[in-house]
Structures are given as structure tokens and as C-alpha cells.
Amino acid sequence: xxxxxxxxxxxxxxxxxxxxxxxxxxxxxxxxxxxxxxxxxxxxxxxxxxxxxxxxxxxxxxxxxxxxxxxxxxxxxxxxxxxxxxxxxxxxxxxxxxxxxxxxxxxxxxxxxxxxxxxxxxxxxxxxxxxxxxxxxxxxxxxxxxxxxxxxxxxxxxxxxxxxxxxxxxxxxxxxxxxxxxxxxxxxxxxxxxxxxxxxxxxxxxxxxxxxxxxxxxxxxxxxxxxxxxxxxxxxxxxxxxxxxxxxxxxxxxxxxxxxx
Amino acid sequence: xxxxxxxxxxxxxxxxxxxxxxxxxxxxxxxxxxxxxxxxxxxxxxxxxxxxxxxxxxxxxxxxxxxxxxxxxxxxxxxxxxxxxxxxxxxxxxxxxxxxxxxxxxxxxxxxxxxxxxxxxxxxxxxxxxxxxxxxxxxxxxxxxxxxxxxxxxxxxxxxxxxxxxxxxxxxxxxxxxxxxxxxxxxxxxxxxxxxxxxxxxxxxxxxxxxxxxxxxxxxxxxxxxxxxxxxxxxxxxxxxxxxxxxxxxxxxxxxxxxxxxxxxxxxxxxxxxxxxxxxxxxxxxxxxxxxxxxxxxxxx
Numbered sequence: 053x054x055x056x057x058x059x060x061x062x063x064x065x066x067x068x069x070x071x072x073x074x075x076x077x078x079x080x081x082x083x084x085x086x087x088x089x090x091x092x093x094x095x096x097x098x099x100x101x102x103x104x105x106x107x108x109x110x111x112x113x114x115x116x117x118x119x120x121x122x123x124x125x126x127x128x129x130x131x132x133x134x135x136x137x138x139x140x141x142x143x144x145x146x147x148x149x150x151x152x153x154x155x156x157x158x159x160x161x162x163x164x165x166x167x168x169x170x171x172x173x174x175x176x177x178x179x180x181x182x183x184x185x186x187x188x189x190x191x192x193x194x195x196x197x198x199x200x201x202x203x204x205x206x207x208x209x210x211x212x213x214x215x216x217x218x219x220x221x222x223x224x225x226x227x228x229x230x231x232x233x234x235x236x237x238x239x240x241x242x243x244x245x246x247x248x249x250x251x252x253x254x255x256x257x258x259x260x261x262x263x264x265x266x267x268x269x270x271x272x273x274x275x276x277x278x279x280x281x282x283x284x285x286x287x288x289x290x291x292x293x294x295x296x297x298x299x300x301x302x303x304x305x306x307x308x309x310x311x312x313x
Numbered sequence: 314x315x316x317x318x319x320x321x322x323x324x325x326x327x328x329x330x331x332x333x334x335x336x337x338x339x340x341x342x343x344x345x346x347x348x349x350x351x352x353x354x355x356x357x358x359x360x361x362x363x364x365x366x367x368x369x370x371x372x373x374x375x376x377x378x379x380x381x382x383x384x385x386x387x388x389x390x391x392x393x394x395x396x397x398x399x400x401x402x403x404x405x406x407x408x409x410x411x412x413x414x415x416x417x418x419x420x421x422x423x424x425x426x427x428x429x430x431x432x433x434x435x436x437x438x439x440x441x442x443x444x445x446x447x448x449x450x451x452x453x454x455x456x457x458x459x460x461x462x463x464x465x466x467x468x469x470x471x472x473x474x475x476x477x478x479x480x481x482x483x484x485x486x487x488x489x490x491x492x493x494x495x496x497x498x499x500x501x502x503x504x505x506x507x508x509x510x511x512x513x514x515x516x517x518x519x520x521x522x523x524x525x526x527x528x529x530x531x532x533x534x535x536x537x538x539x540x541x542x543x544x545x546x547x548x549x550x551x552x553x554x555x556x557x558x559x560x561x562x563x564x565x566x567x568x569x570x571x572x573x574x575x576x577x578x579x580x581x582x583x584x585x586x587x588x589x590x591x592x593x594x595x596x597x598x599x600x601x602x603x604x605x606x607x608x609x610x611x612x613x614x
Contacts, residue, residue: 059413067401140365141397145414145454146384313365 056155057162064129064159073128077121077167078174081114085175088113103179104191108269110175111200115267118167119208120233123215125163127228130156130216134223140313153308156216157301164208172201192274199286200272206293207266210259213297217304220311236260256282259296266293314341315377316462316493317362322371324357324517331357333517335371339462339495339510344488346504346525347497348602349514355497358514359393359466362495375462383462387415391464391495396451400440404431404450407439411454425453430479444471452480463487464495469503481507505529505598513605520605529601535574538564538590539581548584552577557604566594 064070088109133139142152214235219228239260246255255261265271265284276283284292317339324332332354339345347355360366362373364380375383383389398407408422426432429449439447448471455463469477477500484494484507498504504511505525512522521528534557539545546565549555554570554577569577574591581588596604 055413059410063399063402063410066399066406069401136399137394137397138399140360140363140393141411141454142414143365144363144384144391144393144397145411146387146389146416147414148381148385312360312367 053154053158056151057158060129060155060159061162064125064163069128070125073121073125074167077117078170080117080121081171081174084114084117085109085171085178089175089178104194104197106176106179107191107197107200110172110179111197111204112267112269114171114175115168115204115207118164118171118204119211119263119267122160122164122167122208123211123232124229125167126156126160126212127215127219127232128225129159130219131223131225131228134219134313135225143313149309149313153305157305160209160212160216161205164205164212168201168205168208196272196274199290200269203266203272203286203290203293206290206297207263210263210266210293210297210300213300213304214259217300217307220304220308256284257292259300262289262292262296265289315339316341316343316375317495318372318374318377319358319362320372322358322361322373323369324354324361324366325369331517332361332368335514335517335519337512337519337522339493341493342488342491343510344484344494344496344508346508346511347495347514348501348504348511350606352516353514354517355514356394356466357517359391359464359495359497362464363389363391363393365393387417387458388460389462389464390455390457390460391466392451392455392468393464393466395470396439396444396447398439398447398450398454401438403436403438404442404446404453405435407450408435408454408457412457415458417458421457425456428456428483429453445473445476448472448480449476452483460492462493462495466497467499468496469498469500477503501597501599501602511598513602515606515609518609520609525598529596529598534566534568534594534596535577536564536566536590536592536594537577537581537588539586539588541586545581545586545588548581548586549577552580557608559607564590 089106133142139152143149211232215228215232218231218235222228222231239258243255243258243261246252246258256265265282266289270276271284271289272286315338319338320336322332322335323330335354335358347358349355357366361368362375362380364384373380376388380389399410402410405422405426408425409419412419412422423432426435429452431446431449431453434442434446437446439450442450448468452465452468455465469480472480481503484496487494488509496504496508508525510522510524511528513520537545537549542560542565546558546560549558549565549567554573555567556570558565558567560566578588578591
């Protein structure tokens with residue numbers, strides 16, 4: 053398993069496109085985190101910026117960017133293997149289809165951790181340097197921040213698994229990336245339609261809506277105010293996220309294993 | 314000992330039958346040529362042997378066991394269609410990836426590169442390589458681990474004459490070393506030079522298979538020339554024992570069911586046609602294959 057992952061990592065890091073995507077991600081991360089952190093600076097009369105309060109921004113402000121880029125990287129990596137026909141050559145060379153797929157599945161959390169880790173390190177360093185003498189107003193227990201990080205990683209994983217499913221289905225990097233990005237539009241339209249018919253609870257369970265909730269810090273508040281809209285019980289939200297990850301993973305694996313290469 | 318046994322192999326895509334009830338055997342040490350026009354089902358068959366295309370029905374066994382097991386054991390190596398390489402990796406890196414997948418030590422990469430004459434260009438990315446160089450790299454990757462059975466789809470495609478000769482010699486060397494090779498190509502001249510056995514496919518069906526020597530000898534034909542080729546052709550067509558009659562610039566060709574050219578000569582003389590030439594003609598493999606294709610065409614029509 054370690055060998056499969058290291059092989060995937062080798063192929064990924066040797067590719068120029070990977071670094072272009074990563075640099076784009078870094079640029080957007082600097083922009084998004086910068087805006088979020090700077091807006092909290094005392095000159096702007098924002099709330100106190102400093103640890104542990106800054107964790108909220110560090111953990112969730114750039115999460116949508118990290119999520120999109122992890123999905124793009126997965127789509128780029130997986131679909132290219134079909135364009136180059138290396139997916140079939142790997143099987144000819146003696147690896148089983150299951151092992152090939154396992155390599156890609158292992159790559160998903162690795163990419164998610166790498167991108168999210170970049171954001172956390174970058175955001176935390178920025179917040180640390182910008183911290184001024186504390187007069188903390190309020191902060192949450194450490195477990196809240198930990199759960200938030202896990203929830204965001206789960207959300208990123210889900211979107212990457214969607215990219216995997218699309219990639220093994222369309223087998224071409226351009227359409228795979230395009231469809232991965234467009235997917236959220238369809239999901240949002242479906243949710244909007246359901247809201248229109250007052251099926252709010254069903255709409256909240258749609259995959260991308262669950263994904264969006266997983267990236268929101270307030271979903272992990274230990275004692276949320278009762279007026280908060282679209283609020284999930286944290287455990288239910290995590291379960292819903294896991295459910296969608298499992299379903300999309302099974303769908304992706306089935307498509308890959310059943311189709312000819 | 315049979316290395317590959319294919320029995321009743323069929324692949325259908327909806328209504329279209331790509332491979333139809335195909336059966337053949339490749340034995341140890343053979344260089345087996347897999348021939349047929351485009352769309353005849355060669356690549357689909359090879360894909361099924363490699364386990365990347367699911368057969369609709371039929372059995373494939375490699376070394377007496379399932380193809381997936383034999384592939385996993387590294388007893389089979391090969392390529393399918395174009396060389397399948399990572400374009401952003403160098404030749405050497407591509408081979409290292411293949412070696413890792415095959416569970417081999419990296420030290421096996423250099424001899425494989427040397428075997429196909431790619432040592433000097435091994436640090437070029439695959440993207441920057443010519444088709445011929447990619448073919449060599451793909452062949453080097455297939456040779457990693459010294460597999461007992463090589464399956465190569467158009468391995469000389471894109472190679473210059475010198476490169477073709479090198480690959481041909483490499484295949485012969487492998488065969489002499491006891492390796493078995495299944496090779497698909499359009500270059501019938503190549504096949505005649507290296508292959509010991511052939512199978513001919515058309516529209517997914519096996520037309521003929523067997524040893525190249527038997528195949529060519531079985532297609533002995535007679536070449537006739539006379540002053541008027543038109544009259545000669547007309548007369549031969551009316552001769553009872555004549556089959557597979559065709560005409561080209563060199564004369565009229567026919568098979569004789571009774572294998573009695575003297576009788577044919579007497580018949581033609583009686584019709585006032587005096588032959589300038591009557592000789593046995595040993596066809597090339599290309600001519601034999603074309604004859605098989607034509608016969609199949611006539612049978613279908």
C-alpha cells in the first residue's frame with residue numbers, strides 16, 4: 053500500500069501541471085486568507101485576531117478553495133492516466149485493477165491533507181505573526197477546532213471522490229475537470245428547486261449541500277444558538293458526509309472495475 | 314507446451330461482434346504473428362488476453378492458468394496499440410515506474426534500455442521522444458523482468474528500417490532463448506521474416522492459423538503466360554480443376570485441384586492457346602494472406 057502511494061506521489065510531483073495547480077491554489081489561498089485575516093485587524097475594528105480565535109479563519113476561510121483544488125488535482129491525475137493509456141499499461145505490467153484503484157483512492161486523502169495542511173500552516177503562521185496583545189473575547193474548546201479540521205477534510209475528500217467518479221467515467225482531463233466544477237451548479241439548482249417546494253430538509257441532504265455545511269465553522273459550535281438556520285448536529289453532519297463519500301466511492305470503483313480499459 | 318490457449322473467445326459491443334468464437338493456441342518458443350486488416354479484432358483479442366477487456370464469452374489461459382494470475386506473476390509482458398508512457402517522465406523514469414509495478418529492482422532498467430538501444434536518450438522525457446523512440450521504450454518496459462511470453466501490438470510502427478531490423482533481430486534472439494512472442498502487425502514482410510506461426514483474422518473471425526511454412530506451401534499456385542492474357546484467363550476459368558483464378562501484370566494465376574499442370578496444358582492447347590510459361594509459383598506470405606482474405610470475401614458474398 054505504501055508502495056502504491058509513493059508511486060502515485062512520484063508521478064504526481066514530477067508533473068508540471070501539478071505545480072501549476074498548486075501555485076494557483078497558493079495564490080488564491082494567500083488572497084482568501086489574507087482578506088479574512090486582514091479584515092479582522094484592529095484598524096478595521098474587527099474582532100480580536102490571535103490564537104485561539106484565529107483558528108476559525110485558519111481552518112475554514114480557505115476551505116472551499118482547498119476543496120476545489122483537491123478535486124481538480126484528482127481529476128487531472130486520474131483522467132490523464134486514461135488519455136495516456138497508462139491505466140491499461142499498468143494492468144498489462146501486472147498490477148490488478150483493484151490495486152490500481154487503491155493507489156488513486158489513497159492519493160485522495162494525501163492530496164487533501166497536503167492542500168489543507170498548506171492552508172493551515174500558512175494561515176497559522178500569518179495569524180501568529182499578526183497576533184497582538186491578547187484580549188480574547190471568546191474561544192471554543194480545542195475539540196471544536198479538531199472536529200472542524202476533520203469535517204473540512206471529509207468535505208474535501210467527498211469532492212475529490214466526485215472528481216474520481218467523473219474521471220473514470222469520462223476519461224478525459226478537460227471534460228473531467230469541467231464536469232467536476234459544474235457539478236456544484238447542478239446540486240445548487242436542485243437544492244434551490246427543493247427549497248422552492250419547501251423540501252428544505254431534503255435539500256440540505258443533497259451531496260454538495262452537505263459538503264458546503266462541512267466547510268462552515270458554525271456547524272461545529274458546541275452550543276449553537278437555536279435561531280441558526282441550516283444547522284446540523286455535528287455528528288449527523290459528519291455521518292452524512294461519510295455516507296456521501298462512501299456512496300460516491302462505491303460508484304467510482306464500480307464504474308472503473310466494470311468498464312473495459 | 315502451450316503458453317496461450319484461447320477457446321471460443323467472443324466480444325460483443327451491443328450488436329457489433331468484434332471477436333467471434335476465436336480459438337487458437339500459441340506454443341512455447343513460437344513467434345506467433347497475429348494478422349488481419351484494421352478492425353479485424355486483433356487489438357480487442359490482445360486486450361482480452363491482457364485482462365483489460367472483459368470477454369463476452371470464452372476462455373483464455375496463460376501457462377495453463379488464468380490470464381490475471383499469469384500477468385500478476387510477471388510471466389507476461391507487452392504493449393497494446395501505441396506506446397503507453399507517462400509523457401512528463403523521462404524514459405528511465407517510465408521504466409522505473411514499470412519496474413516498481415512489476416515488483417522488480419531498479420537495476421533491471423539499464424539492461425532493458427541497452428537492449429533496445431535507448432541508453433543515450435533515456436533521460437529525455439517521453440513527450441520529447443519520436444514515435445520510434447517511444448516504441449523502443451515500450452518494448453524495453455515489456456522486457457523488464459525477462460517475461461516468458463511477450464505480447465506486442467505493432468511493435469515496429471514508427472521505426473525506421475534500421476530500427477525495424479534491430480527489433481526483428483531482438484525478437485529472434487528472444488525466441489532462440491526460449492521466449493514466446495505474440496506479435497500483431499500490418500507489415501507482412503516483417504512477419505514472414507520473423508514469425509514461425511500465424512493466425513489471420515477478418516471481421517473478428519479466425520480465417521486460418523498454422524506454421525508460416527505450411528501456410529505458404531499450402532498456397533502453391535500455378536502461373537501461366539500466353540500471348541493473349543484475356544483468352545488465357547477466359548479458358549482457365551472454364552477449366553474444371555481451376556480454382557482461385559486471378560490475373561495480374563505477370564500473368565494468370567490458378568490453383569489446380571488435381572495438381573496436374575500437364576492436363577491443363579493439353580486442355581489449353583486443344584483450345585488453341587499455346588503457353589509461353591507454366592510454372593509453380595510459391596507465393597509470399599502477403600500473397601497468401603490476401604488470397605485467404607479474398608476467399609473469405611467470396612465465401613461471405
